[in-house]
Amino acid sequence: MSITQFLFYFLTVLALFSAVMVVVSKNPVHSVLWLIAVFFAISGHYILLNAQFLAIVNIIVYAGAIMVLFLFVIMLMNLNASTEPQKNNWLKLAGIIAGGCFLMVLVSLVKQANELNNIAVTMGTGEIGLIKNLGKALFNDFVVPFEISSVLFLSAMVGAVVIGKKA
Amino acid sequence: MTLLAVDWLLIIEKLVLIAIIVFASLGIALYTTFAERKVAAVLQDRPGPNRAGPFGLLQPFADGLKLIMKEEIIPTNSNKALFVLGPGLAMTAALMTCSVIPWSSHVEIFDRKVDLQIADINIGILYIFGVVSLGVYGMMIGGWASNNKFSLMAALRGASQAISYELAMGLSLIAVLMLSGSLSLKTIVDGQMAAGSYWNIVYQPLGFIIFFVCALAECNRTPFDLPEAENELNFGYHQEYSSMKLGFYLFSEYINMIMSSAVMASLYFGGFDVPFLDESTLAPNIAALIGVAALLTKIAIFIFVFMWIRWTVPRFRYDQLMNLGWKTMIPLALFNMLVTGALILLKAGV
Numbered sequence: 001m002s003i004t005q006f007l008f009y010f011l012t013v014l015a016l017f018s019a020v021m022v023v024v025s026k027n028p029v030h031s032v033l034w035l036i037a038v039f040f041a042i043s044g045h046y047i048l049l050n051a052q053f054l055a056i057v058n059i060i061v062y063a064g065a066i067m068v069l070f071l072f073v074i075m076l077m078n079l080n081a082s083t084e085p086q087k088n089n090w091l092k093l094a095g096i097i098a099g100g101c102f103l104m105v106l107v108s109l110v111k112q113a114n115e116l117n118n119i120a121v122t123m124g125t126g127e128i129g130l131i132k133n134l135g136k137a138l139f140n141d142f143v144v145p146f147e148i149s150s151v152l153f154l155s156a157m158v159g160a161v162v163i164g165k166k167a
Numbered sequence: 168m169t170l171l172a173v174d175w176l177l178i179i180e181k182l183v184l185i186a187i188i189v190f191a192s193l194g195i196a197l198y199t200t201f202a203e204r205k206v207a208a209v210l211q212d213r214p215g216p217n218r219a220g221p222f223g224l225l226q227p228f229a230d231g232l233k234l235i236m237k238e239e240i241i242p243t244n245s246n247k248a249l250f251v252l253g254p255g256l257a258m259t260a261a262l263m264t265c266s267v268i269p270w271s272s273h274v275e276i277f278d279r280k281v282d283l284q285i286a287d288i289n290i291g292i293l294y295i296f297g298v299v300s301l302g303v304y305g306m307m308i309g310g311w312a313s314n315n316k317f318s319l320m321a322a323l324r325g326a327s328q329a330i331s332y333e334l335a336m337g338l339s340l341i342a343v344l345m346l347s348g349s350l351s352l353k354t355i356v357d358g359q360m361a362a363g364s365y366w367n368i369v370y371q372p373l374g375f376i377i378f379f380v381c382a383l384a385e386c387n388r389t390p391f392d393l394p395e396a397e398n399e400l401n402f403g404y405h406q407e408y409s410s411m412k413l414g415f416y417l418f419s420e421y422i423n424m425i426m427s428s429a430v431m432a433s434l435y436f437g438g439f440d441v442p443f444l445d446e447s448t449l450a451p452n453i454a455a456l457i458g459v460a461a462l463l464t465k466i467a468i469f470i471f472v473f474m475w476i477r478w479t480v481p482r483f484r485y486d487q488l489m490n491l492g493w494k495t496m497i498p499l500a501l502f503n504m505l506v507t508g509a510l511i512l513l514k515a516g517v
Contacts, residue, residue, distance in 0.1 A: 029249070029311065036304075056293040064300025068307070068326055075311045075319065131290060131350060 008048060015041035028074045032067060039063045051129025176279070184285055188265050196421040197227045199470055203421075206474040234414040242314060242407050249312035254408065254415035257305025261419040263298045264426040267291040269353045271439045271458030275451050283455060284353060291352040292340055295430060299336070299385055303329045305419065306394060310404035321404035324485065325394030328384055331492040332391075336381035338500035339374040342507040343434050346370055352430075356438030360446070366437040373503045375435045377496055382427040384492070387420060389477040393485055428469035429462065436465050 018037035025031045039062045046055035127133050138146050201216070204226070208215025216223040241250055266285040273282045288294060303326040310322020346367060347355045359366050368375050384391040395403035405416040432438060439458030440446075446454040483491070 027246070029246070033249075033308075052288065052290045053293070056290050056297050059297040060293065060300050064297060065330065068300075068303055068330065071304075071307055071311075072323065072326065075307070075323075131293075 004048060007044070011041045011044040011048070015045070029071065032070050032074055035070075036063050036067050039067070046129070049129060050127070053131040053134050054129060180279075180281055181285060184281075184283070185266070188270065188285065189262055192262065192265060192422055192425055193418075195425055195466075196418055197231065199421045199424065200230065200417075201227045202470065203474050203477075206471065207478050210475070210478040231414070235411050237410040239410040239412070240407075244314045245407065246312040246314070249308050250407075251412070253305055253309025253312055254405075254412045254419075255305075256308060257302070257419040258415050258422070260298055260302045260305055261422040261426065263301075264295055264430065267294050267352055268426070268429045268433055269356050269438055270462060271455040272446065273451060274455045283459070287351060287353045289349070289351045292344065292350045292355075292434075295352075296333075296337060296340070299329075300333055302385065302423070305416075306404050309408070309416065313404075313407035315407050317400045317402070318404050318406050321394045321396075321400045321406075325387060325404060328387075328391065328393055328488060328492075331489060332381040332384035332496070335377055335492060335496035335500045336385065338497065338504055339371075339377040339381070340434070342371055342374045342500075342504050343367055345504075345507055345511055352433050352438075356433050356440065359437040360440045362445070366435065366440070368435040371435060371503075371507070373499065374507070375431070377500050377503065378431060378435070380491075380496060382431060383473070383476065384488075386423045386427055386473075388424065388473055390480045390483045391488060392477075392482060393488060396482060424470055424473055425466060428466040428473070431469055432462060432465035438462060 015038055018034045018041060021034040022031045022038065025034060039058060043055040043058045043063075046052070046058060128137065201224070205215045205223075216226040219225040219229045241247055267288060269282075269284040269287070271283040273280050275281070306325045306329075307322045310318040310325070313319075343355065344350060347358045349355060349358070355367075358364060383389075387394050394400075395405075397403070400406075405413055408416060439462040441457055441461045444457075446458065449457070
């Protein structure tokens with residue numbers, strides 16, 4: 001077992017365990033913190049794939065900014081067991097069945113995919129994930145979509161400011 | 168069969184380096200608390216701590232002992248797991264920065280070249296940015312888990328302050344990146360050390376001022392120490408903490424100061440470069456030692472400036488802080504970025 005495989009399995013177990021804990025945790029603040037752990041594990045996977053830029057941006061944007069806002073909202077709402085509406089047992093059962101079906105579809109999809117069969121973990125050797133190559137690709141081959149998406153972000157930001165001003 | 172085919176010497180080397188840097192930063196942080204009190208005393212025209220040991224030099228140990236011996240109180244209605252996690256997270260986030268800072272060039276031990284940098288990754292600056300953005304968790308979790316409204320308000324203040332000033336900080340960093348063309352701190356420092364080039368402060372005076380102000384805000388130092396405004400919030404986000412958990416919070420602030428000073432020295436003041444000295448003519452080990460001394464001197468100067476500001480400037484009001492961050496720092500940083508880009512293009516003759 002090489003160090004890469006070891007790291008892969010470690011990160012996978014961490015990601016799956018944390019993801020399960022997000023759902024299972026009773027306390028919403030704990031759920032958010034477990035979700036942050038999931039993001040860290042996924043960033044680790046990105047690094048194994050040699051996609052360093054994606055890894056660090058995942059941490060900066062998701063773990064560092066979006067989850068802080070999540071935490072803000074959840075801390076201020078002060079959710080706890082007594083204020084939570086009681087869910088119908090039938091609803092829970094329906095949720096379990098729907099989720100189970102979805103899981104079955106996903107598993108069968110992965111099992112049938114030919115590209116995924118009998119392939120051991122390999123370390124990513126691609127260079128596209130390095131920031132220099134990614135930047136070149138974005139500003140040469142995909143410059144129009146890139147700029148359009150940045151305009152989209154700007155308009156979203158202006159919209160948020162306008163809504164904030166109204167309140 | 169080898170279980171893990173790795174270069175064990177490399178791992179041992181890095182572990183030793185990590186241990187040295189972590190303990191050195193803790194030791195420096197210990198004496199920074201002492202320096203803070205002495206600087207405050209000088210600025211306020213009083214002697215300062217002078218009883219424990221010669222010139223009061225043992226004072227930090229007395230303080231540490233006091234903190235450890237105090238009773239550890241966990242409030243009954245607090246969230247216990249997160250209450251304990253908070254100070255640990257604050258400390259971890261503060262110490263994580265040290266791994267990408269180039270502390271000096273390299274030393275040669277038994278024909279083995281040992282770089283005095285834990286990890287020279289080509290996303291070094293983004294890594295620092297990521298760690299800085301994680302710094303708010305220690306404060307937020309601690310403040311919320313205490314189950315005290317003052318702690319929660321302080322934590323919210325601190326988190327929104329950190330998020331606001333991160334933006335201007337990132338924008339001022341982009342100008343440095345455009346100059347050096349690399350995200351690796353080692354390359355940035357080497358670029359400033361090369362013959363015929365100046366430190367980045369010469370090209371980026373405005374960028375440095377923006378970065379410095381943002382560093383003050385990120386470290387929660389006066390004039391931006393809103394999360395610890397005693398007269399409004401009793402004590403701040405660590406109000407319910409006692410004993411060494413409180414010590415961790417207070418300590419992580421000093422470690423943040425040291426790390427941000429090291430980052431500023433590396434980005435704008437040539438890192439471990441000694442001005443008017445060509446390091447390549449010296450033996451590598453001596454050059455490395457001189458480099459460490461130079462970097463530590465620069466860090467010490469920055470820390471002194473931090474303290475000087477703390478005991479000179481009064482605290483901002485919360486709305487003033489937000490106005491400064493969003494309406495002054497971010498436009499200035501954008502302007503700085505545009506001017507830098509235009510000048511680089513002019514020089515390249517496009």
